[in-house]
Amino acid sequence: MSATTAVNENTRSMMERNVSMDKTSALEMERQADMEAYKTIGSPLVKDAKMSARNVNVFYGDKQAILDVSLDIGRNEVLAMIGPSGCGKSTFLRTLNRMNDIIPICRVQGDITLDGEDIYKSNQDTVMLRARVGMVFQKPNPFPKSIYENVAYGPRIHGLAHSKAEMDEIVENSLRRASLFDEVKDQLDKPGTGLSGGQQQRLCIARAIAVSPEVILMDEPCSALDPIATARIEELIDDLKEKYTIAIVTHSMQQAARVSQRTAYFHLGKLIEVGSTKDIFTIPQHQLTENYITGRFG
């Protein structure tokens, strides 16, 4: 049974006990219980933060998806975010490069900074922000264009290459860094959608790093891949952290343990516990965290 169903059943039985109360006030009670102040266990803040979020709340319409989350992402570290599905990992990740802006009903409160600069300030240019904070999605989503054009897309729109030779170089370097170049070097003009799932995802990583971002956000990048393709992506993430800061959402605890230095555990929109990956997986402090990583939830 997943965590959400467990919780839903709790609330249902709670509501059944209060049959005399009408439905709205029952929901109201539930909401207030949810909104109760809580304290994240562990060390959400780090010294040399690349990005930091303070007291972030995110709403979809009336529904609150993130509750008062404060969390830092250290320079050149890999931060893993885990938690049952629907707990708001993707939502939080997407606040970091303002991808939530494209969802009309989504509202973000709180402070989020990149190198100390507020990314939600009124004159922030999302074009520049997203060039610095790139994103890799859950399902590989290459454009229905050639492999070359997929990687060249970002540099084109940001005007990073001034000649064909420069563009060739950017494309080659990006593909190399995504450890895809050797597999596709003879078919750069073939459609990117024709690659295997794992290759497509590496192509998407190459596409993201082609604009030289500083931070890469990955939302369950391996959930659609087989174990071998997953292993290659994990190796790649390990290499990439030399140059980039990485935040990765994953539903696999093994993956979090393998690739990350720090791990954050989310539950129903709250950041329950965060700490070094080793600590979280060996000596979890919070009961919910322990339940989750020992598989009692998932």
Place this chain on the structure above:
Amino acid sequence: MQTTTVFLILTALCVVSFITGRKRSQIVAMQQGGLSTLHSLPNHYGYMAAVWAALPALLVLILWTGFEGSVLHKLVVAQLPPAVQALPAEELGLYYNQVQGFARGAIDSVQLDEAQVKAAAFYRETASTFSQVKAALVFIVAVLGALLALRRITPVLRARNHVEKIFEWVLFGCSFLAVLTTLGIVLSVLFEAIRFFNVIPLTDFLFGLQWSPQMAIRANQVAASGSFGFVPLLVGTLLISAVALLIAVPVGLMSAIYLSEYASRRFRAVTKPVLEILAGVPTVVYGFFAALTVAPFIRGLGESMGLDVASESAMAAGLVMGIMIIPFVMSLSDDIINAVPVSLREASLGMGATMNETIRRVVLPAALPGIVGGVLLAASRAIGETMIVVMAAGLSAKLTINPLEAVTTITVQIVTLLVGDQEFDNPKTLAAFALGLVLFFVTLLLNVVALYVVRKYREQYE
């Protein structure tokens, strides 16, 4: 008895059979030890009984109605005096029609002779017997059918499969009818067109540059010998369609982009249905709008710029036709643009592309084949459109590609060929069928290409 009454009785019988069948299946099942012994639901047994009551009776009704007239004719004619029976077929037909008319009370007796009055009385009598027999027969067949079905109800009877099978056959019958009528139309057009090509050589028709279908209907009539070159019509059709598409495609496409990418949900929810209502305005309304408002306006505008514009111009017709198909193009493109996965937009926006760049570089290229398919569908609508052109573009079959002149189209010529007096073996009339055939092939071709393109596009994201 009226056929309507027979129908009502039949319907009532069906309902009764349904209820009885359902009840009976329950009773039978109870005797065998509970409802669970039934193979199918009680309702299925009910449907089965109803179907058995209805279908054979309907068949009898249809056959009877089909043959009633000719049998009646035979009987009445046999009653007539031998002298009348010996009349030539046409006169006998006229004679019989008068009898029939009088019997039904449509004409009065003054014009008739005695034999006819007598025959009419006989006609009336026989007809009423017939209708009673018909009602009785239908009733008996229905009851028999229902009883037969009810008798067969046992728990092991696979009523569900039975009903499903019958339902399938009924559906098949309907679709067969639809295909058959379409085929019939195409074939009849084809045969008439072949008759036309027996008089006018196919090459003259396909490559002739002159269209003036005036031909003598009577031998002594003064008229042109007629020339049936279809090229001016094709060019006129394509010219008007091109003008229409030049207007409809950019406007429709851009509004589709706005609606699917920029507009708020509320705006979209209001605008899309309203624009789609435009597609439902009868084309004759657009037609007089074109003829009375747009054509004079274009003429005036042209004159003020020193251009020579015909009072009925391809421009006016094309413009209004374009306005007519804007909602069509918009609605289709909107659906196609929405079908482009959100993940592609996110990928592009996530790279820091603007909305505009995302649309131009990702969404539109991905949607392009589908949009092309939509445009081809719009083109086949424009080519088939008649009313607007009749009213606004005129009838003169001039071979020109100047949109400021009056031209005519295939559909308009079909209309004019068939309006007024005509003989069905005159090439002038038959030419309409030839044009219809050509039109059929052109739109068929466009539709096939469009469907092919659209289908290919669909596979891309599956």
